Amino acid sequence: MNTVTKPLWSYDVQKTEQWLTDQAKVGYHLKELHRFKRGFTFEKGNPKDVTYRIGYDKIKPATLSNTMRNDGWEKVTQSGKWYIIANERPQAEVNTSTSRDAIIMRNNFIFYAFMAILIYITGATLANVALITTATIASDGNVEVVESPLWIITYTAAALTTAFYVFMVYSVWKIKKTNKALSNENSTTHTLEEKSLAEVNEKQLKREDILIKRRKFGWMYSPDKLEKWLEQMAAEGNRLHRISKLGTTFYFRKGEPQHIKYSADYQNLSNDTYFEIHRQAGWKDEFSSKGALQKWTIWSKEYEEGETPPALYSDKTHKLKQAKKVALSYTVLFLPLVLMYLFIASVNIGYMFRKEEAWTLHDTNTIMFFICILVFGTFITKTWMYYFRLRRA
Known part of the structure; x- marks a missing residue:
């Protein structure tokens, strides 16, 4: 043995x-x-x-x-x-x-746990660096380092934290790569010839002014508005052709007006079974995000005039539960960043008004912190507005 x-x-x-x-x-x-x-x-x-x-x-x-x-x-x-x-x-x-589903779900659980720890350590490190930098600037560079017999503990802890950080970065990269390979085991892939043919056809459609392009940034924070927009485009005769890999560019083919129901679905963990169930029910997946923290899928289903628009889920409360999950997910993701930037900016703002020098790089960084607070705060606000819109409806 x-x-x-x-x-x-x-x-x-x-x-x-x-x-x-x-x-x-x-x-x-x-x-x-x-x-x-x-x-x-x-x-x-x-x-x-x-x-x-x-x-x-x-x-x-x-x-x-x-x-x-x-x-x-x-x-x-x-x-x-x-x-x-x-x-x-x-x-x-x-x-x-x-089946690979159970392994993928287990890997995703580890992935999310490590990502949360990475965000926390990165945020704490940036906050400490910002504080040290601010203190150094405020003291005109006069920093006194006090010798201590316990520095060995600090160096050891720093080395262990760095090693653990590198290990988690490797784990996140490796797990994401492995899950992609496992998910693609049974999926059908297009040959290079088919891909080239599709690109040629798309260029021809653009020359004939049949294919139009529209951009939608940040639609995942208000998915109900995206659904209404896509349905309105279909009603005007612009059927969705494809969505870019990043999910920000939408291509439409001009044609006859159609009644198409769209549904943007958010899933923390999705697998082949999830897609198969909806496909068997007649839904077509137009887009599926590749990111680990944002598992969005845009589904479409055509229906006849006079028919009741189809619903992706029979449970009427599912959409509201999903909206709450979206709001909570993005709040957990962005709120720590908002609080961290708010703390750093509040420390820096006092120094901006006390100093006598002209505009410096330190002032530019402070303004950038406030811009980040505004951007991430807007994302959080939009997701909760989405939830409350559905609850009122």
Whole structure:
């Protein structure tokens, strides 16, 4: 028996699966997974071609469906909610696999937790730097450093905090990359030829003045207004053609007036099941944001004149609950920044009126802080206005 430790194996399950397959090819076959020790135990044997898949399931112990068993899958080991299955059939003959939804949701939870910690540490660091800078400027650069036998504690804490910060930055980047790869496993991709053809057709439509472009910045803070605008454009004969990757540019094709219902839906965690349910109900996803903190999807569904406009959700209170979730999410995201900038600006404003020098870079920074307060405060206000509009309705 041989045990190999891989501390961050769960950050990239696809790479870990390929590593397990490579181990089997040289005669080391997986026997046990150690969740807390972050290790894998192998047994030496004959080289084999084995396909491994890693799953995550809240139900313990995880069980395989009859379909997967008939397809050649067998569970090798399980530790906690993690389990690993193997298949000795040729990959071309394997038609089933494990679902990635649970792993993506787990990764997203870690992603959001690390992002919150990163924002807090970054904000605290910027606040301290601003205070030190202000104090230095106010004292005309005369700063006295007091020696202390406890500096070793400060340096050690600073080194550990820096290392932890770098680790979280790496974790956020790696998890985002892994989730994108997992989400794209079963998705269909366009060939380069199809993409080039679409670009040529779009340029032709622009030359013929059939394709028009409009920009909408910050629509996610007032999604109900975006929905009404898109529906009005469709009623005027401008059907939505596509939305840019950033979600700020909207392309429309001129044509006959149509009755189309649009719905901007906010989801903290979305997966393939979420999209499949709405697609089966006749909805078309026009846009889906790629950001980790803003999971917006714009849906559309055409209906005939005289029909009741369709609703994305049958529960009439869902839209109000969603609006409250949007307001709370953006408040949690922007309010700490507003308070931090407000504190820094309030400290700096007194110095601006006390100093005798002309306009300095320090004054420009203070004005920038007030602009940030205004911008982020506007975002928070717009989301709560959106919530109260729906509640009144």
